[in-house]
Amino acid sequence: MKQRTSHAAVDINEEIDVHAADEFLDLFGRDRSAVIPVLQAIQNRYNYLPEPILRRVCEISRIRPAEIEGVATFYAQFRFTPAGRHRIKVCIGTACHVKGAEKIFDAFKYQLSIPEQEDTDKQRLFTVDKVACLGCCMLAPAVQIDDVTYGYLDTQKVAGVVQDFLASQETTETGTKQKHTLLRGQIRIEGEVRMCTCSSCTAAGAADVYRAFKRRVNEMGMPVDVKTVGCTGISYEAPLVEVALSGGKRFQYGRVRPDDAGDLLSRHFKPAGLSRRITSTASRFMERLLKDELLDPPIRYPAEPRQGFDSLYWGTQRHIVTELCGTLDPLDLQRYVEKHGFEALRRCSELSPGVIIETIARSGLRGRGGAGYPTARKWSSVLEAGDETKYLICNGDEGDPGAFMDRMILESFPFRVIEGMAIASLTLGVRRGFIYIRAEYPLAIRRVREALRLCEEEGIIGEHIMETESPLHLELVEGAGAFVSGEETALIAAIEGRRGMPRFRPPYPDRDGLWHKPTLVNNVETFALIPWILRNGPDEFARIGTKTSSGTKTFALAGKIVRGGLIEVPMGIPLRDIVETIGGGIREGKRLKAIQVGGPSGGCVPAHLADTPVDYDALVAAGAIMGSGGLIVLDESDCMVDIARYFMAFTQRESCGKCTSCRIGTKCMLEILERLCAGSGTANDVEELEHLAEVTRQGSLCGLGRTAPNPVLSTLRYFRDEYEAHAQGRCPAKKCRALITYRITDDCIGCTRCAQNCPVDAITMRPYERHEIDAETCVRCGTCMLVCPSEAVVVD
């Protein structure tokens, strides 16, 4: 449930020392390309950007005021006013949105008495913001407070979360120290306990469970190795524990609680000696006695850990990018090498560039970032570019709300990505590369940084790539909060220290890229697939999937399904299989309505077209796109107009503002959609929406604007009746707040729980009498429905 990263604590009373500017410029450099790291360093220290420090930066460097201000105001990460001591970030990614993130946001503000126009409470303790996507979609709705992530929230849990967070802040200060250490090497290891501690698993509570296992193993003196491994993607069962016996047998447990550690271990291993056994039993008993049974923790788990793994979830998948998931520690370089890691790289050092590119071409690999451009063709183009100096960029700016594949790959398989980049470096003669990771992925940043350090230490990259003469220096670049910087020319601008605004193409980066040099930009997943293809041969890859879409693709499966998580499937698999077989169908017995594919550039494939295969062209024909891999499953309680509005709001907010069509076109479209959801739309609005979609598409500078109308167009194509209903003031899915009313029926037993919990006092307390909701005051947060024990609250 909780995850800690190593940001320094912020003291808002700290005096502003303008010489911090000097310190950071020394660290990062004095020209334009240092701007973003310098700004990030300043904000890390003060929690905002004090103007005196920015001015000083300009005084003592080549950075101009216009440049630093232009960049600082462009990226969402940066603040210009002091924030509260703690930052509460409410995720409004797609999966969280469909599970009521807006209500959670409002609930936090009510809870902390923050007025509507502001974002910080009076005591300056908390600042509440919305964030684009935390990448913890299967725990939706999710919230991050400083470095601690909470999942499965609802409006009722908000108070508990705040208390829990404040309490945890106190305990970290005191802390408990490890008393016992396991004597290794003297005891034969009988098995391993493997756990993934990636961002989403930790958000589900894995870190606490991991610590519990480590502690228990020590206390009980068991001959067991407790280790972290890369994610299996079975996040819906997180925290997940796999017990692997030295004989080869493996047991998976899902939804494990820290308390279960002792039990689980006892099932498979024996404690060291009798006295230990007795001590351990006794201490467990004492713990149970002392625990306050009445405490209602924010997250509830099922009573019994479930044994066995779901073969349906697992069996349909094909692991290439996620090969060896669940068995390798992400940062264990030795094990990676043992399992054929860097073998492909070694082989490539003996092959000519032409042969390598030919191999990739034969595999049919297409860029996995969303556009699906043939990878070999891109590599060829950079190869043919005349310049001596070339660059490599790994695009880890996964911004689609509801997509977290790249996060998983970077956190769990960083070496694979590095290997792919090193192969590209050898093939194209590139000596310097960048891995660009968005700011919202702090764990990925830390792991990749560590992985790079380890690779350099071992001589895999650095002055020489392994035994070759070719150097490769890879740098990690942190994003600063802009979805548009996933567009390759905008990403290049960000690395150059500019506002992340795209440029017109042609010229393409393969000829005129970073600092006007030929640059290869590929997605994380694309690079991660390269080693496998070169090791196993292109035909093996091409055999999987369809004629035009070969190999596998990772997807982040989230939304209204039973089993969500990261999956990797062969191309060509029907969407229905993903939803029903892998995902286990729709939760709470509801019906499938549509599958949103491709994020803000994509579309909604309706239930009657669920047999559409996962294939670049087939998805386009259905009105969607492959996209980077976000799949959000929608049921009958989801409003399609609201979904279109949600994506348009996202795109409009993330627009860089440079070109007329996108800047103004998306704004106009959003206003129409908001009117429709608020009940003040007209039939004319629907026509105008179609016109604007064409205008926006036609004149936009980059893919963001060109594809922004897609969610609208696809929902209009298949769900036009919902638009028309909204134009008449009705929301058939009963989702849009302005078009619904909450009502209490005769089933009311007068328990007053609704009145007690209503955040706006819209219900008068009347013990033993039927309660009533004042429609004018009601804000449709749904809390009454949640707390009512007799299901007496209905939505009209």
Place this chain on the structure above:
Amino acid sequence: MPAVRIDNRGVKVPSGTTILEAAQRLGIEIPTLCHMESIDRFTSCMVCLVQESVTGRFLPSCSAPVTDGMVIETNTEAVREARRNILELLLREHVGDCESPCTRACPLYLDIPVMLGKIARDMSGRVRSTQLTPIPLFRTIEYICPAPCERACRRGSYDEPVSIRLALQAAAEYRITGDTSEALTVSHSSGKKVAVVGAGPAGLSAAYHLRLLGHDCTIFDDQDEPGGSLRTQIPKERLPRPVLDHEINRIRELGVIFLMNRSLGKDVDLRDLRRRFDAIVITTGIATPVIAGSPGIRRTEQGIQINRETFETSLEGIFAGGSAVRPCRIAARSVANGRSVAFGVHRYLGECEADVPGKRFDLHMGTLRDGEMDAFLQGASRSPRIHPSGENEYGFTREEAARESARCLHCDCGKKDACLLRTYAHEYGATGHRYRVQERTRYERILEHPHILYEPSKCIKCGRCVRLTEQRNEHYGLYFKGRSYSVCVAVPFGETLARGLEKSALECTEACPTGALVAR
């Protein structure tokens, strides 16, 4: 060297040339807003869209490089529509009025803010008027006009409207604005003869303009003295006869012949006039009797029936205007109408296309939002409306006129003649209100720089000023603040515009394609 066809004309250009540059070589013009020679391209406005015929794709010609075999259309209906769509989006973002409400209300479409500006500074001789044709009877009008301009005056919703009529009257009396009713000379003669029947304001105006256009003009009237209802309906306390006579003399001095005491139907008839003149204009006023001897002229309920575009009656060569067609009620309207009829006759007489200043595209801001009046008040005098002290028999002293004119808010756009957005909006027939919304951007007025008026709500984010200040190495300069729809141009660290533009202020105002940055 790639070869490309633009509008079906071929040209070979060096590799890397943009479509815009290639078109320029062929002499084909493509509209641009954000593009500037000698400054890096920005590809922002998208007004320069052209269509590539093979793919059907629309491309920004300022940035798209030419490729061999490309086929480009720059002026088809599809391209024009694409550009019009872009312009309409920009017009939604762009908040401001091209013309002021007073100008719009004035039948003569007088450029009132400009004139008031000159009066306030009491600067005679400096010509910056947008009047394309001079105005006869100007002084007369300023004595008697009921001033629809004042009813429309925006200042009126703050305290009281500017006393426009009196100010313009003073301008005419003291010859401040210079070019309204000065004597002009006729440069050439067309050899054509036009008869004007009725020497009221419409007829006088028609004759005046026809004379300036080079035609011989004779006015017939049944009264002793010319002037029509100006003389018979308006008491001399309101309109001193010397003023009226003086202005009628100016018309006489142009060479217009006045034949008084000639009554239509008795002393003169239409058949007769048709033989002697090449065209006839009937401006006999509101109480026009049935015209004897001319059964062909059709009438409506209100008056003589005319073609709205040509002003011709049902009889060829016979035109009509003024209250004889429809009650004009105010002199300014009659005078304006007389001008339009004169140009109609001029076209009929086969002269080259008359340059009739028609109404150009005019963007409306609509009702002011909270706080916007304060923005308009910046730079204007806060004093209440001045009433004439009585020193002069009629109207303001020169000094009073100057003080009252300083109350003008100048809500017209300072770049209304040079604004490219307006020019293109007019050319492409864009409407300003396609995407109007409930809450538009707030209008602001920034006067921090002594020589610049900055109106951020007119900015179309083309980036010309930002790029220019960077190139000119301004210490602060201008930058793009924020992103998305709320992106705006500002000075770093909240410094004033004066500190932002220390070297390149004037250049920026010239570079700005709209009225956002204007020199003052």
